[in-house]
């Protein structure tokens with residue numbers, strides 16, 4: 001089943017069931033007005049939504065056109081957004097890039113930070129930033145939405161609590177990260193609003209590409225229309241989603257609607273850090289990694305971080321080449337300083 005939230009005059013939008021091919025959708029306000037309402041009563045609501053989804057596929061259900069640009073992030077705001085760093089290769093590379101040592105414990109003890117979740121960007125919203133000098137970078141990731149998870153849940157129990165899977169652009173400001181992490185309180189200004197894919201998908205839709213804790217498909221990232229990365233999200237994920245969720249739930253219950261991110265998808269190939277797409281490699285899901293490779297190869301990074309007008313696209317396709325989640329497509333725009341109040 002594929003679910004999306006259409007923009008309307010409310011902060012949480014309105015839930016629709018979307019066809020597998022992402023062309024049509026059906027209004028389901030009589031079942032659950034919002035995705036959070038559906039998650040709050042998932043045991044009762046999900047079977048009813050699944051029936052609608054079946055009707056959308058067979059044509060028995062009235063539908064309207066689905067346009068990805070009409071969608072907000074599936075949860076336009078969420079009670080919790082906690083992002084892991086399961087592709088440890090990524091952290092190792094970005095730490096190297098800024099001359100910081102990565103503790104060996106990162107390979108055995110998951111890293112998670114609490115992101116801002118009061119107002120996510122829509123998948124086609126611009127990344128509005130005051131200054132290019134912040135070092136604007138994309139981070140292509142996979143994320144899951146959980147049901148209720150009890151404190152102390154095992155990774156296996158946590159896998160059973162995964163309700164939906166999405167993609168995310170965890171926008172990162174590389175110029176602000178070193179100073180902020182050095183303060184010892186974690187990310188805040190360096191992690192502005194994230195955007196999620198237009199559609200959230202139940203795990204049963206993935207067939208054998210989903211093993212219960214990892215999604216074994218390439219994440220396609222392009223920058224200004226050029227392929228930038230296609231690392232496989234199922235490879236080099238040191239901690240699967242069950243382990244990440246269990247880690248987050250070690251000392252607290254997680255409420256239904258919690259979003260857990262994978263961290264930047266990053267493949268380490270042939271014992272090395274991978275190669276750019278242009279050189280026949282799988283490329284990268286963020287600019288910081290390619291800059292590190294350039295620094296290793298030539299002594300200094302060449303690829304600049306995102307500038308005003310640059311565009312990133314993040315998507316995943318099934319084995320038949322069809323977009324699964326729709327695309328996150330965002331352009332960097334200069335913040336004009338106007339107070340929105």
Ligand SMILES: O=C(O)/C=C/C(=O)CC(=O)CC(=O)O
Pocket residue numbers: 084085086087090091094095098139170172177181262263264
């Ligand atoms: O510079 C660092 O130490 C970390 C930078 C990140 O952006 C890491 C992060 O968000 C986690 C991830 O995407 O894997």
